[in-house]
Amino acid sequence: MLSQKEMQNTVTIFTTEIKNISYNVNRNKLYDLIDMKRRCSMKTAIIYATRSGTAEKCSEKLSEMLSGESAVIDIKKVPSPDLSGYDAVIVGASIRIGKVQKEISEFVQKNLETLKEKRLGIFLCMGAGEESFSEYLSQNFPQEFLDRCKARGFFGGEFNLERLGFLSKMMLKAASKGKPQPHIIPGNIDRFVNDFEN
Numbered sequence: 001m002l003s004q005k006e007m008q009n010t011v012t013i014f015t016t017e018i019k020n021i022s023y024n025v026n027r028n029k030l031y032d033l034i035d036m037k038r039r040c041s042m043k044t045a046i047i048y049a050t051r052s053g054t055a056e057k058c059s060e061k062l063s064e065m066l067s068g069e070s071a072v073i074d075i076k077k078v079p080s081p082d083l084s085g086y087d088a089v090i091v092g093a094s095i096r097i098g099k100v101q102k103e104i105s106e107f108v109q110k111n112l113e114t115l116k117e118k119r120l121g122i123f124l125c126m127g128a129g130e131e132s133f134s135e136y137l138s139q140n141f142p143q144e145f146l147d148r149c150k151a152r153g154f155f156g157g158e159f160n161l162e163r164l165g166f167l168s169k170m171m172l173k174a175a176s177k178g179k180p181q182p183h184i185i186p187g188n189i190d191r192f193v194n195d196f197e198n
């Protein structure tokens with residue numbers, strides 16, 4: 001049996017604990033709200049190059065998934081996009097014979113200093129497996145750029161034969177003979193968005 005004093009002490013401790021829990025819950029909620037506001041107010045330019053549509057499809061998907069406003073820009077149609085209104089830039093490209101489209105590598109080279117002031121992400125569409133991803137990145141982009149990317153996405157690829165010319169089709173058929181068909185990996189796009197925004 002507790003004495004009246006012990007009872008009072010227990011009640012005081014209990015009340016303080018409840019207050020602390022409620023304070024922590026409210027504080028965490030507040031941090032979540034501040035973070036959500038930051039994500040929603042971020043304006044992102046998704047700048048991509050494609051040959052048969054995969055990188056374009058992935059760019060559209062990213063645009064749908066990002067919390068804030070975003071613009072999807074084809075670098076071949078808009079060779080010098082104005083980056084001034086954007087807080088963040090995602091660069092997307094695909095691989096052909098080990099290389100990304102020259103418009104994309106030139107864009108990164110030319111705008112490196114401006115890009116360094118933004119939140120950055122990079123993704124690749126490719127037929128090879130993830131083991132080739134880091135190598136393709138470092139062969140095609142300056143390390144200075146890659147080091148600043150909050151998210152690096154290996155999105156897989158597709159063989160869109162109907163959109164390829166005769167020679168490309170022949171090369172692809174020869175190179176991929178006996179190998180499994182690549183596909184876009186939705187889980188990697190989800191992970192990219194999470195890494196990019198947080």
Ligand SMILES: Cc1cc2nc3c(=O)[nH]c(=O)nc-3n(C[C@H](O)[C@H](O)[C@H](O)COP(=O)(O)O)c2cc1C
Nearest residue numbers: 050051052053054055094097098126127128157158
């Ligand atoms: C001619 C040709 C060469 C390719 N070379 C490579 C390569 O070297 N490495 C690779 O991983 N994928 C390679 N691919 C596969 C493409 O990267 C893949 O199909 C990708 O989804 C294409 O994306 P895009 O439609 O956005 O250009 C090649 C595809 C073609 C048609």
